[in-house]
Amino acid sequence: MKKILITGGAGFIGSALIAELQKHNNELFVIDNLSFGNRQFINMSDENFFNIDILDKQKVEKVISEISPNKIIHLAAIHFIPYCNQHPFESSNINIQGTLNILNAASKLTNLDSLLFASTAAVYPISDFGVKENDRVEPLDIYGLSKLTGEHLCNEFHLKTNIPVLICRFFNAFGPNETNPHLIPEIQNQINSRLRTIKLGNLTPKRDFIHTSDMATAMNLLLNKFDKGIDTFNLGRGIEYSVTDIVEAFERQLGEKINIEIEPSRVRKVERMHLLADISKLKSYINWEPKVSIDDGVKTLLK
Numbered sequence: 386m387k388k389i390l391i392t393g394g395a396g397f398i399g400s401a402l403i404a405e406l407q408k409h410n411n412e413l414f415v416i417d418n419l420s421f422g423n424r425q426f427i428n429m430s431d432e433n434f435f436n437i438d439i440l441d442k443q444k445v446e447k448v449i450s451e452i453s454p455n456k457i458i459h460l461a462a463i464h465f466i467p468y469c470n471q472h473p474f475e476s477s478n479i480n481i482q483g484t485l486n487i488l489n490a491a492s493k494l495t496n497l498d499s500l501l502f503a504s505t506a507a508v509y510p511i512s513d514f515g516v517k518e519n520d521r522v523e524p525l526d527i528y529g530l531s532k533l534t535g536e537h538l539c540n541e542f543h544l545k546t547n548i549p550v551l552i553c554r555f556f557n558a559f560g561p562n563e564t565n566p567h568l569i570p571e572i573q574n575q576i577n578s579r580l581r582t583i584k585l586g587n588l589t590p591k592r593d594f595i596h597t598s599d600m601a602t603a604m605n606l607l608l609n610k611f612d613k614g615i616d617t618f619n620l621g622r623g624i625e626y627s628v629t630d631i632v633e634a635f636e637r638q639l640g641e642k643i644n645i646e647i648e649p650s651r652v653r654k655v656e657r658m659h660l661l662a663d664i665s666k667l668k669s670y671i672n673w674e675p676k677v678s679i680d681d682g683v684k685t686l687l688k
């Protein structure tokens with residue numbers, strides 16, 4: 386049985402990952418200050434749940450040394466881009482100093498097999514094509530910059546400790562337990578309020594939406610296989626959908642017409658038109674295929 390520590394485990398992706406890891410005979414531990422996450426999202430005893438802030442270096446070190454995990458999955462971060470833009474110091478401090486605190490505590494462990502760092506597609510520059518792991522990185526915003534810094538810190542950690550490090554660049558997650566007002570929960574909320582004319586911003590940008598359950602199976606397979614060095618994997622679906630495509634998926638599942646009204650205050654001034662993952666490296670490494678389609682995912686959200 387492996388001891389796995391998940392920072393940010395009470396969040397959106399963390400809660401899906403915990404459900405997957407619980408199927409595989411692991412002992413799980415979570416560090417989360419519940420600033421965005423929700424304790425009810427995860428089925429875990431209080432003994433294994435630590436409500437602490439990753440900025441609290443001493444507590445982080447004490448708890449991590451007491452748990453002495455075999456694997457660490459570092460998800461805790463501030464991640465909603467509009468929030469990061471409005472709170473650049475708070476979010477970059479958590480994403481950079483918080484990551485340093487986790488890495489510092491991890492470097493003192495004697496039985497850590499590997500560490501997985503949650504990075505993001507936001508490290509890539511604007512591109513009209515699917516992006517690959519060895520493409521140029523050039524974040525557009527403070528969030529992407531803070532995550533790219535996290536990747537560099539992980540690289541330094543690996544060089545110093547030789548502990549294997551997996552960097553996963555997540556694309557746009559969707560599924561249950563959303564914690565931030567992203568596009569899909571925003572559409573869902575308006576539809577659940579019985580609106581059939583919904584207010585949105587730009588309609589043409591395309592994003593690579595991957596269901597959190599597919600992300601969780603891929604991360605579990607990666608953690609089981611990866612045992613040396615440091616490597617980076619895109620974690621997306623490899624298909625991009627426009628805002629209009631998503632609204633149409635809701636229409637199909639509801640069997641009703643949804644009208645869209647463009648609200649100028651929602652239109653982003655800086656916008657990528659495409660963000661698509663090339664996932665060939667991940668697929669061939671773990672022999673995995675994403676399973677949940679947009680329609681299946683939307684169907685479960687509407688239930």
Ligand SMILES: NC(=O)c1ccc[n+]([C@@H]2O[C@H](COP(=O)([O-])OP(=O)(O)OC[C@H]3O[C@@H](n4cnc5c(N)ncnc54)[C@H](O)[C@@H]3O)[C@@H](O)[C@H]2O)c1
Nearest residue numbers: 393396397398418420421422438439461462464555558564
């Ligand atoms: N959701 C996406 O589409 C997406 C895309 C790319 C990358 N990511 C990355 O994946 C990870 C998980 O994202 P998510 O969507 O589940 O977000 P989330 O906000 O639901 O999860 C983050 C968790 O970290 C916790 N947290 C935040 N600050 C903390 C602190 N100072 N101390 C302790 N805990 C703290 C929050 O309470 C929350 O439970 C993040 O690192 C995020 O940057 C997410």
